[in-house]
Amino acid sequence: MDRPTPTDVEHEVTSVDMIVSKSDAEGNITYTNPIFMKISGYSAGELLDKPHSILRHPDMPKVIFKYLWDNLKAGKDVIAYVKNLCKDGGYYWILATVKVSTNPDGSFRNYMSTRKCITANAKEAIIALYAKLLEIEKSDGVEASEKALMDFLAENGQSTETFNDFMLQLNK
Numbered sequence: 634m635d636r637p638t639p640t641d642v643e644h645e646v647t648s649v650d651m652i653v654s655k656s657d658a659e660g661n662i663t664y665t666n667p668i669f670m671k672i673s674g675y676s677a678g679e680l681l682d683k684p685h686s687i688l689r690h691p692d693m694p695k696v697i698f699k700y701l702w703d704n705l706k707a708g709k710d711v712i713a714y715v716k717n718l719c720k721d722g723g724y725y726w727i728l729a730t731v732k733v734s735t736n737p738d739g740s741f742r743n744y745m746s747t748r749k750c751i752t753a754n755a756k757e758a759i760i761a762l763y764a765k766l767l768e769i770e771k772s773d774g775v776e777a778s779e780k781a782l783m784d785f786l787a788e789n790g791q792s793t794e795t796f797n798d799f800m801l802q803l804n805k
């Protein structure tokens with residue numbers, strides 16, 4: 634499937650929308666709820682068994698996904714802002730909570746992401762942060778943008794330990 638060409642058209646996520654998907658250990662989509670399909674513009678057939686990166690927007694810094702996967706692989710849940718690309722090239726912003734689910738015997742079951750709308754305050758702060766991270770990544774690579782992300786947390790009196798709470802707090 635050709636990747637859509639990004640446009641400036643924002644798709645609205647309302648306060649009652651809860652966009653849900655599940656994935657296998659590699660991030661391939663194993664479940665989506667109807668609102669996921671409605672907002673992204675993809676059908677179930679186009680999404681199931683496809684990697685979540687089908688939604689990857691070029692404005693997203695790589696370091697956010699590195700942070701996501703480093704934590705998921707360590708068994709830790711992650712709360713992060715994501716700009717997603719729709720089938721028609723439009724986009725939507727969400728605050729995603731990605732959790733690791735385990736079977737009763739403790740083995741890996743799946744990853745589940747629940748996504749909700751973001752506030753104007755959060756959007757303003759995150760657009761500025763991600764633009765900076767992306768720029769650093771383009772000129773100096775992901776290691777440099779990882780350092781810039783850690784610096785941003787430190788400047789706000791935060792750390793990777795408080796990352797999730799800080800992201801939630803920004804959405805107030």
Ligand SMILES: Cc1cc2nc3c(=O)[nH]c(=O)nc-3n(C[C@H](O)[C@H](O)[C@H](O)COP(=O)(O)O)c2cc1C
Nearest residue numbers: 656660685686688689690698715717731744745746
């Ligand atoms: C449960 C789950 C949900 C995810 N949801 C998204 C998403 O909504 N948008 C997105 O771009 N990546 C999402 N990802 C991350 C992707 O797997 C991938 O790391 C990211 O799109 C970057 O892709 P790339 O490394 O091919 O550039 C999700 C991963 C998991 C495990």
